Amino acid sequence: MKNFMPILQLEMKRRSKDFFIIFYNIIFPAIIILLLGYLTSKSYGTEFTSYEYYSIVMIPFCLLMAIISIAYAAQDEKRLKTAYRFMTAPIAEAELVLAKSFSCTIMLTICSLIILGIAKLFFHLSFHGSFGFVAILVFSESIAVTGIGLCLGLACKNFFIIKNFLNLPIMIFGFLGGVFSPVSSLNPVLSSIINSTPLTWINRGIIYSIYGSDHTILLVTSGMSFLLGIAAILFAIKFFKREEFF
Amino acid sequence: MGCIIIIKNNFKRSFHKKTGFLMNLLLPILVVMLGIAANHVSRPSFILGVIGEDTLQNYKNVVNALQNTEGITIDKANAETIKVDTITGKYAAIVEFTGDEFEIYSVKDETTISSLDNLIKTYIKNPEPLEIEEIIGTAMSISKRTVGFIVLFLMITSTITASLIIKDKNNGTLKRYKYSPQKAGTYILGNFMYNFSITYFQYFISVSLMTILNISIGISYPNLLLMGLWATALATSFGNCIATLFRREMYATLFSTAAALVLSLIGGTFIAFEYMPKLLQYISVISPLRWFIDATANMDQGINWFSNIQIICIISVMIFVLLVISIFINKKNRVVTFSPDQ
Numbered sequence: 132m133k134n135f136m137p138i139l140q141l142e143m144k145r146r147s148k149d150f151f152i153i154f155y156n157i158i159f160p161a162i163i164i165l166l167l168g169y170l171t172s173k174s175y176g177t178e179f180t181s182y183e184y185y186s187i188v189m190i191p192f193c194l195l196m197a198i199i200s201i202a203y204a205a206q207d208e209k210r211l212k213t214a215y216r217f218m219t220a221p222i223a224e225a226e227l228v229l230a231k232s233f234s235c236t237i238m239l240t241i242c243s244l245i246i247l248g249i250a251k252l253f254f255h256l257s258f259h260g261s262f263g264f265v266a267i268l269v270f271s272e273s274i275a276v277t278g279i280g281l282c283l284g285l286a287c288k289n290f291f292i293i294k295n296f297l298n299l300p301i302m303i304f305g306f307l308g309g310v311f312s313p314v315s316s317l318n319p320v321l322s323s324i325i326n327s328t329p330l331t332w333i334n335r336g337i338i339y340s341i342y343g344s345d346h347t348i349l350l351v352t353s354g355m356s357f358l359l360g361i362a363a364i365l366f367a368i369k370f371f372k373r374e375e376f377f
Numbered sequence: 378m379g380c381i382i383i384i385k386n387n388f389k390r391s392f393h394k395k396t397g398f399l400m401n402l403l404l405p406i407l408v409v410m411l412g413i414a415a416n417h418v419s420r421p422s423f424i425l426g427v428i429g430e431d432t433l434q435n436y437k438n439v440v441n442a443l444q445n446t447e448g449i450t451i452d453k454a455n456a457e458t459i460k461v462d463t464i465t466g467k468y469a470a471i472v473e474f475t476g477d478e479f480e481i482y483s484v485k486d487e488t489t490i491s492s493l494d495n496l497i498k499t500y501i502k503n504p505e506p507l508e509i510e511e512i513i514g515t516a517m518s519i520s521k522r523t524v525g526f527i528v529l530f531l532m533i534t535s536t537i538t539a540s541l542i543i544k545d546k547n548n549g550t551l552k553r554y555k556y557s558p559q560k561a562g563t564y565i566l567g568n569f570m571y572n573f574s575i576t577y578f579q580y581f582i583s584v585s586l587m588t589i590l591n592i593s594i595g596i597s598y599p600n601l602l603l604m605g606l607w608a609t610a611l612a613t614s615f616g617n618c619i620a621t622l623f624r625r626e627m628y629a630t631l632f633s634t635a636a637a638l639v640l641s642l643i644g645g646t647f648i649a650f651e652y653m654p655k656l657l658q659y660i661s662v663i664s665p666l667r668w669f670i671d672a673t674a675n676m677d678q679g680i681n682w683f684s685n686i687q688i689i690c691i692i693s694v695m696i697f698v699l700l701v702i703s704i705f706i707n708k709k710n711r712v713v714t715f716s717p718d719q
Binding site: 151155159162163166167169170171172173174175176178179184196199200203210296297298299302303306309311312313314315316317321334335338339342343345 | 400404405408411415424450452458460461464465466467468483484485486487489490530533534537625627628630631634635638639642643647648652653654657
């Protein structure tokens with residue numbers, strides 16, 4: 132694994148300059164929280180404001196949207212025309228995929244922690260001592276997002292067909308997860324659909340952890356995202372072929 | 378003539394990649410149908426959690442009256458998770474009955490809580506169901522929500538169809554086109570018409586299927602089809618405009634999602650226009666979704682689509698402006714060959 136560190140360095144440099152990852156994980160959620168918070172400020176009281184609600188639900192949603200950025204980041208070599216070099220270089224596939232996954236996870240976690248800080252400072256989101264737990268969830272979700280993104284970008288043969296449609300399921304998850312307005316239903320079919328989306332459990336986990344001091348849902352969700360992320364990364368390593376860079 | 382060549386060429390290219398084209402064509406239909414169905418099932422309702430013992434007379438009377446009140450749904454709440462249940466939106470409010478007293482827990486605004494408080498006090502005195510519009514006032518009608526949802530998704534999917542423009546830029550087709558004796562406007566119009574025919578076809582199929590399945594959103598079928606012409610034209614010109622702005626498909630896709638989302642938020646898709654803060658009400662003028670929702674409100678009352686002449690004019694101007702912007706950007710675009718996206 133002697134080549135791992137130089138590639139990781141290179142990937143970190145690329146990711147830290149990736150305007151879209153930074154924009155869609157820091158600036159965009161801030162704008163949407165501000166907009167939605169202001170829009171619905173009249174229908175919330177003073178004890179728990181609309182800004183707090185949208186900070187809680189919008190940050191994991193934007194992190195999920197990063198699947199698209201990661202899927203494209205996985206194909207950097209194609210875009211930057213460096214595929215030939217990677218084809219001939221004596222680097223193991225695992226090193227390449229791991230370097231990408233480490234850099235993406237680190238960058239996504241940092242961006243999400245920054246926006247959580249912004250939410251605390253400007254939108255008065257109080258964590259009631261659960262910041263550590265929320266950070267764990269954000270980190271695990273970053274791993275899952277990176278894993279799925281890399282799988283789509285590196286190991287999926289028909290990437291060109293599905294890449295444009297990635298935002299549709301993410302938006303639907305958002306609607307069902309209560310990202311745009313709180314969702315609830317007593318209809319058994321609808322409530323089971325709501326309960327089957329990942330964002331519902333992520334948001335529920337954060338709210339239970341912060342306002343109910345019950346960390347079970349958050350930790351279970353974090354554990355599942357972590358395992359899913361690791362499995363997806365292993366899958367990407369197994370099925371990735373350097374020829375796909377072309 | 379130039380327009381027709383472009384439309385023909387675009388269709389030929391799309392048919393060449395059959396799987397991709399079929400996905401492009403069918404997936405949005407599925408999404409729009411799912412959206413209509415979901416909006417149809419989730420009728421606006423105020424879910425109220427109640428806590429108390431069944432033996433209490435007050436509790437029994439009030440719960441009975443509330444159950445028969447239109448717009449309110451009752452469910453037994455858990456006393457241990459009051460705060461989280463109100464925050465997650467599982468219950469809009471929770472009422473706890475202890476003896477002769479009751480207490481309301483909610484994260485809603487004071488007006489809603491005091492209306493609910495008054496309602497329960499009235500029910501304690503006289504358990505006869507009443508009309509309660511002020512409590513669920515911010516909830517939107519099914520037709521408005523559905524139209525907002527459809528226009529939002531058409532805006533996103535038409536950007537996907539417009540990605541052919543980005544491909545043209547990257548593989549040098551645009552460069553060749555610019556050297557030919559054709560105008561920049563012809564290229565944009567050709568793409569617009571191609572995109573329009575595909576997007577309208579998707580809209581037509583999904584709306585027709587929903588009508589066949591007897592899922593009505595409260596607007597008549599001919600009105601829906603007529604409104605679709607403008608909705609599709611707007612979504613298509615929006616998609617084209619974004620595709621001319623960017624050189625990478627990812628940027629176009631993400632930007633269109635973000636822009637369409639912001640436009641639909643300020644346009645009143647998630648919260649009724651009348652309940653928005655004043656400043657946003659003024660800003661919402663720029664959002665086409667606001668005008669579609671306004672037109673839907675009129676059509677809800679049985680008015681024909683063409684009676685909304687003012688709204689039709691505003692939307693047509695928006696379509697025209699978006700097309701002019703696309704033509705202008707396309708004219709100014711430097712024809713450099715960029716590294717292809719795929």
